[in-house]
Amino acid sequence: MTELNTLTIAAAREALAKGEVTAAELTEACLSAIDASGALNAFVHNTPEMAREMAVAADERIRQGRAAPMTGIPLGIKDVFCVRGVPSQAASRILSGFKPEYESTVTQNLWNAGAVMLGKLNQDEFAMGSANETSCYGPAVNPWKAANGAPLTPGGSSGGSAAAVAADLCLAATGTDTGGSIRQPAAFTGTVGLKPTYGRVSRWGVIAYASSLDQAGPMTKTVRDAAIMLGAMASSDPADSTCADLPVPDFEAALTGDIRGKRIGIPREYRVDGMPDEIDALWHKGAEMLRDAGAEIVDISLPHTKYALPAYYVIAPAEASSNLARYDGVRFGHRAKLAQGDGITEMYEKTRAEGFGPEVQRRIMIGAYVLSAGFYDAYYNRARKVRALIKRDFDTAFAEGIDSILAPATPSAAFPLGSTAQDDPVAMYLNDVFTVTLNLAGLPGIAVPVGQDKAGLPLGLQLIGRPFEEGDLLNQAHALERAAGFVAKPERWW
Template sequence: MSDLNKLTIAEARDALKKGDVTSVELTEACIGAIDAAGALNAFVHKTPDIALERAKAADARLKSGEEAPAMCGIPVGIKDLFCTQGVESQAASGILEGFKPEYESTVSQNLIDAGAVMLGKLNMDEFAMGSSNETSVYGNAVNPWKVDDRQLTPGGSSGGSASAVAADLCLAATGTDTGGSIRQPAALTGITGIKPTYGRCSRWGIIAFASSLDQAGPMTKNVRDAAIMLEAMCSHDPKDSTSADIPVPNFEAMLTGDIKGKVIGIPKEYRMDGMPEEVEKLWADGTAMLKDAGARIIDISLPHTKYALPAYYVIAPAEASSNLARYDGVRYGHRASLAKGEGIVDMYEKTRAEGFGHEVQRRVMVGTYVLSAGFYDAYYNRARRVRALIKRDFDEAFDQGVDAILTPATPGPAFGLGEMSEADPVEMYLQDVFTVTVNLAGLPGISVPAGLDKQGLPLGLQLIGRPWEEGDLLNVAYALEGAAGFVSKPEKWW
């Protein structure tokens, strides 16, 4: 078999179980693809030795006759936000330079236990703060889709994960999603990405950005793969106080494609002024596809949607300023060198000024401001109240019998690296306009590639599901994927 790195998880699993291919062969194909794709800057810490060792162990497990998990022998990439034992885990930040944890994050340990093969660590926005993968200490990750002489963003913050999966450097990758960081890059690179319900995947060992919003999830080549990998990633974890102690179903078994009688809500508030015609048409086409598949379409209202972005950009920086206070140059990571006579306060200030990039500094300052005396009630508490209202909007929609909500995933296709002005960060923040509500409400959301724009760049649709019903959400996404028939891949230029 040639082009083994182009297989899906499901195809590779079946080939491995039949003995048509070995995990070592799959892994070597991916290592070769990674080495040839330096122009994409997707993998930032390669671990070929670990990968081949785990691939050999997976092959032995598959040969032993024991019932191996579906992920056994599957080569994957791990976002640099996940702590991986003995391997650099920097969250794409200079302040964590040289940090090699002595422990493994729960999600990556779950994948190891399932027999998955780690190929290395993937590029991302620094501390997951960004929508374009331009805030990374490693430099920009690049979208494998190319339609002119520009280099395009793969989205963020899980840009390296999206780029690697879209370019077939790995069969799948982990991502994290605080305000859209799985779904937005998935949409911009023509792959599938699901953010599960808050608490479904453990956050333990994932470097924190905003603890009440962060959630890990898989980024894969299709919906079936997302179902397979999500099941392996999920578990109850006593080390994470927000981890839900509920059974993890066999998500793949729930992919029937039958959505007859399902009620799909179309929120009127997501019809934004200035939305590109192609995005509007894609949304209308997706609605028609679900209707043709037997779903009932109803209009719904989520009235507090317009306040979601401002509320998110108060809550997320507030939590970030608290979480990032631990990076002080004392215990691990970068420490600034001091001139004679400078003290500990100088060391803190210099270390943080040198170690954090501009976007992280901006968010830490915003977060510290909204939490400060005199502004706490005016900003932070008000944002928390808005968050409760946003969640209530969704609850009321689900109480009407809505099974899933269909929206665009992004305001448009991938844009050129460097095109969004750093002088106006709000322009970049608007990239999250369709995705942040899902994190604020703690709901599951999935982005499915559904078409190409007139330039030939991928566009995605988002489905939002009921809490804890990822299986049902994946099934609706599976029906949408089948109807959309998206099979386009980027042409290799790198």
């Protein structure tokens, strides 16, 4: 058998069911891979003893014939998910030492399904970033390397999750997507990333960035694995008032690969100035693959697309400034050392100045500004109106019979670490140009690896689906994945 840590969820599930491998063996293979992967900086809080205990329990469950599809599958968990008794920092100094006494609904659902936790994964601080360079742990590193050997970003904010899956440190990982933070890292690492419909997956116990945009989803090696994992992650949840009270369908059963008669839209507004020829060619190639599979390719218009990025970078920081007001040094996490005579105001100021990194501070200040008296109507309210227009564009397309929309996932392949973020935050924000529209409209989207650029780096396309029709979206992604036949893996250097 191949190295156990390289298995997909589906292959591991089959091997576990046949008794060819145990959950304990799978877990040990992943733990060994993690121990040898320090150069990637993907795992930031390892939980080997917990993993071994959960693997033993999973093997017993399999022996008793009570296995679920995720039973015995070793996973990495993004640091934004609270896990009882495990450091959960959202990659921020301000939450240093915080160990929650409660479990996020997503991770509890996964543990109930018998999954195994290997540890917590690196990310951008409070999920704010597109390069995983704002983390208090230092940047995660893409297992793919540039032709000149330069280290590349795995994308952000779920960079640690993407790097871990691409490097076979775990069989799959959780991620969160506020403006593309699952789909962009997936495209940069040659993996699959699914952002479900807003409300499909509970946000309870996920450290908040922008509450009306955040959504958790799976990051996996294949589309089938994404379908399996979403089925375990999703649920209704009375603890999250925005979580839809809908039954969770069998997403894997929807993967027939038959997309004959599906109408797939190509939005003309996504052809942005300066798009690299390789991305444009990949987009055309993806459309041809879907046409050859029996789909009808239709040119469509999403006229308010050009306003999505500025609207997003008003709404998201506004919500962040509100959500992050709770980090004051009083109740949990980091508290600054005070000088004699300092009062509570100085404690707040010093704690937040020490605890938050530059990008988080920047977004808090932007958010506080757009929510302030005199600017609320000029910025925040106007952005909310634009958001409604963007959602209406998608609603109109779907009402006219479009089943999904095909677009690039990113404007480029993975770029070198250190080339954006601190020096040019706007350049980092522009990485979200193709992804933020989905979050503003609350729609599901999936990034699938389809090809490679001239330097051999992976490139991905995304499919955007109808709300709460992830099964249909996954099936179309499955057809695209099968047609593309992407099997490239990074050469091991770490």
